[in-house]
Amino acid sequence: MEKKNYELTSDVKRGDISTNVENLKESLRNEVEPFVEYEIEDETQVSEGKDVLAKLRKIRKMIDDEKKRVKSEYMEPYTSFEKHVKDMFGDIDKAIKEIDEQVKLYEQMRKDEKYQEIKDYYDIVGIEEVPLDLIFKTKWLNKGYKEKDWMKELDEEIYRILVDFITLSEFDEDNLSQLKIDYLNNGLDVEKAITRFQDRQRTTEAVEDETEYITITKSRYNELLEIEKKYKDMESV
Numbered sequence: 269m270e271k272k273n274y275e276l277t278s279d280v281k282r283g284d285i286s287t288n289v290e291n292l293k294e295s296l297r298n299e300v301e302p303f304v305e306y307e308i309e310d311e312t313q314v315s316e317g318k319d320v321l322a323k324l325r326k327i328r329k330m331i332d333d334e335k336k337r338v339k340s341e342y343m344e345p346y347t348s349f350e351k352h353v354k355d356m357f358g359d360i361d362k363a364i365k366e367i368d369e370q371v372k373l374y375e376q377m378r379k380d381e382k383y384q385e386i387k388d389y390y391d392i393v394g395i396e397e398v399p400l401d402l403i404f405k406t407k408w409l410n411k412g413y414k415e416k417d418w419m420k421e422l423d424e425e426i427y428r429i430l431v432d433f434i435t436l437s438e439f440d441e442d443n444l445s446q447l448k449i450d451y452l453n454n455g456l457d458v459e460k461a462i463t464r465f466q467d468r469q470r471t472t473e474a475v476e477d478e479t480e481y482i483t484i485t486k487s488r489y490n491e492l493l494e495i496e497k498k499y500k501d502m503e504s505v
Contacts (some may be wrong), residue, residue: 303320447465
């Protein structure tokens with residue numbers, strides 16, 4: 269865009285309205301003051317009151333019409349100025365919208381390409397059980413983030429996870445698959461994964477103990493029924 273001076277300059281002078289409003293205000297106040305506490309006591313005053321009412325309403329309308337005319341005329345320079353400014357805003361905003369959309373589209377395409385580069389790399393060196401999105405950092409997509417930087421951080425994440433898998437294996441190799449699932453579902457946190465696994469085990473053991481107790485109790489109950497039956501048979505002989 270060509271370098272020019274686009275500063276908007278304006279010279280505003282205080283408007284001057286030549287009017288008799290102050291004299292008229294004083295004169296009108298004296299005229300209407302007797303009617304501020306107007307009291308009607310007979311038919312004649314009713315007729316007079318209606319007369320005055322019509323005249324006052326007519327005067328009020330005349331004054332209001334003149335006020336509106338003066339305001340419109342007084343504001344005309346600003347109204348014209350504002351219209352020109354709004355027209356300029358329309359032109360500027362249209363250009364801003366178009367350029368902004370193009371910049372965002374290009375930037376998104378650049379990020380998509382970089383994400384694909386990172387994904388291709390992870391497909392080669394990554395861990396099959398761990399989706400890339402679980403360890404992906406959005407800062408890697410930044411334009412200033414160099415390839416060697418995100419590769420280094422990604423390699424460190426992969427190494428950390430492999431060490432965590434060894435820890436989980438040492439904790440309980442027989443249930444390593446379930447431990448890995450708990451690990452993935454708890455933010456790649458070893459301690460949380462083990463805690464979740466232990467909680468599940470305790471719950472399972474409690475249910476098994478309760479089931480075993482019910483089985484034993486039922487078996488004992490059947491034995492007692494059998495003894496009672498034999499006792500009754502003996503009595504009947």
